[in-house]
Amino acid sequence: MSTKAQVHFQLLPVELVHKIFDYLNAEAIVFSMRLVCKQLYSIVNAYNRYELDFRYISKSDLPLLARIIDPDAIISLKLSKTEKERSIRSLLKHFRTDFTRLQSLALFNLYDRDLKIIQNRIMKCPLKTFSIFNELWNVRKTEAYISNILLHKDLSKIEVKLDYDSITLIDWPMSCGLKHVIINNCSSATIYTILNHSPNLGTLVITDNYFENFEETITNDKQFNSVISLSLAISANIAMENIRSLLSCLPCLAHLRLISKTLSSDDSLFDGSEWEDLITAKVTLLKKFEFSFFGDLSAYNGSVTPKSMINSFQTLFWLQTKQWIVKYEDGPDNLQSWTFHIYSIPIFIDEFHYPSPVFRVVHSTLNTDVRCEKVTVDTNRLILYLTKMMSESTLELVSTIVRVQYCDSES
CATH class of the missing domain: 1.20.1280 (Monooxygenase)
Incomplete structure (x- = not known):
C-alpha cells in the first residue's frame, strides 16, 4: 500500500x-x-457488526477469533456441522457469553441435539432473519424448533428448506410479524395458513408447491392486502382456476412469478386473453408478471397452434399497457411427444442451458426475427454449449446474465 x-x-x-x-x-x-x-x-x-460463517472458519482460527471478538459484536451466525468431530457445542463453547445482539441466524444440516443447544443460546436474541436448510432424515424436532423461533417478536424474515412432512407440522402463531417468507415443499393449505397468520407479510416465495384445490382451502372471502410479491414454483399440474382463487385473496399484488415444473394441461395458462381478464379483474396493481409454463403440443392435434398462442399475448394490454414480452419455443420431448415452453422475458431459471439442446425459439411477441433477438437471463447457473454456439453464430446474441453464481461449458 x-x-x-x-x-x-x-x-x-x-x-x-x-x-x-x-x-x-x-x-x-x-x-x-x-x-x-x-x-x-x-x-x-x-x-460491532461481525458476521461469522462457521462453514468456512478453520478449526485453528476459531479459538483466537473467539477471544478477540466480543459476542455482543456479532450480528449474524451461519452454523453447519461439516465435520464429524465438530459438534455445535464445541463450536459455541469458545464464546464466553451469549450473542445478545444477534439479528440473523442460518442453520445447515443440524441434528436435534444441535438445535436444542442453539435454542438455549439465542432465544433472547433480537432475531430479525432466520434460515434453516436441513436434508437430514433423522431429525424429528426441527418443526418444533422453528415454531419456537416464530415467537420472536422482532423476526421479519424466515427461509425454510425441509421435507414436506416437517413443514406441514410447523405450528404458526396466531399472529406473527413476518414480512418475508421463503419456504419449500408445502401444500396450498400451508400457504393459506401462512397468509392467515402473517398480517404484515409483504413477500411470499414458495420454491416447491403442490398446488392442489386451493379454492377448497379458502374458507372465507378474507383478503391479504399487505402481500405485494408472490413467487410460486409448482410441481403438480397447475390449473387456472387455482391461480384465480389465490389471486382473489391478494388484490394489492405488484409482482407475480409463476413457474410450472411439469407439463400443464389447462389451455387457459397459454392464453394471453385469459390472463388479461384475470389481471384486470383481480390484481389491478400488478406491475411485473413473470411466468414459465410447459405443455404437450402433440395433445392438441392442431386445435391450438404456436402462432395462435403467441398472438393472444400481442394485444395492447401486453405490448403497450404492461410492456410484458413473451416468447414461445418447442422441441421433441421423446419419440412420441412434442413439448412447448411459453415464458416471459427475461428468462428466470435456476440452471440455464444455452443454446438449448432441446428447444428452439419459434415465436416472440416482438415483431422481430427471433434468431436475432438477444437473450436476457436471470439465473444461478449457466451452462454454455460452445460448439453449438459457434456453429450457429449465436455468441453475440447473449445479453446480460444476471446473478450468475456458477458458469460451466460443454462442447
Whole structure:
C-alpha cells in the first residue's frame, strides 16, 4: 500500500471504515486489517457488526477469533456441522457469553441435539432473519424448533428448506410479524395458513408447491392486502382456476412469478386473453408478471397452434399497457411427444442451458426475427454449449446474465 493511499484511508471517518468492514469476512478484519496500524487496531476493536460463517472458519482460527471478538459484536451466525468431530457445542463453547445482539441466524444440516443447544443460546436474541436448510432424515424436532423461533417478536424474515412432512407440522402463531417468507415443499393449505397468520407479510416465495384445490382451502372471502410479491414454483399440474382463487385473496399484488415444473394441461395458462381478464379483474396493481409454463403440443392435434398462442399475448394490454414480452419455443420431448415452453422475458431459471439442446425459439411477441433477438437471463447457473454456439453464430446474441453464481461449458 502506498503512503498516499495510507493517508487517504486514515482520513476516512470511522463510520465509513466500518461500512467497508461490512463487506469483509471476520478473518480478514481481525487477522489482517487489525494488524495494519494502531489506528486500524482501534477501529477494528470498536467494530460491532461481525458476521461469522462457521462453514468456512478453520478449526485453528476459531479459538483466537473467539477471544478477540466480543459476542455482543456479532450480528449474524451461519452454523453447519461439516465435520464429524465438530459438534455445535464445541463450536459455541469458545464464546464466553451469549450473542445478545444477534439479528440473523442460518442453520445447515443440524441434528436435534444441535438445535436444542442453539435454542438455549439465542432465544433472547433480537432475531430479525432466520434460515434453516436441513436434508437430514433423522431429525424429528426441527418443526418444533422453528415454531419456537416464530415467537420472536422482532423476526421479519424466515427461509425454510425441509421435507414436506416437517413443514406441514410447523405450528404458526396466531399472529406473527413476518414480512418475508421463503419456504419449500408445502401444500396450498400451508400457504393459506401462512397468509392467515402473517398480517404484515409483504413477500411470499414458495420454491416447491403442490398446488392442489386451493379454492377448497379458502374458507372465507378474507383478503391479504399487505402481500405485494408472490413467487410460486409448482410441481403438480397447475390449473387456472387455482391461480384465480389465490389471486382473489391478494388484490394489492405488484409482482407475480409463476413457474410450472411439469407439463400443464389447462389451455387457459397459454392464453394471453385469459390472463388479461384475470389481471384486470383481480390484481389491478400488478406491475411485473413473470411466468414459465410447459405443455404437450402433440395433445392438441392442431386445435391450438404456436402462432395462435403467441398472438393472444400481442394485444395492447401486453405490448403497450404492461410492456410484458413473451416468447414461445418447442422441441421433441421423446419419440412420441412434442413439448412447448411459453415464458416471459427475461428468462428466470435456476440452471440455464444455452443454446438449448432441446428447444428452439419459434415465436416472440416482438415483431422481430427471433434468431436475432438477444437473450436476457436471470439465473444461478449457466451452462454454455460452445460448439453449438459457434456453429450457429449465436455468441453475440447473449445479453446480460444476471446473478450468475456458477458458469460451466460443454462442447
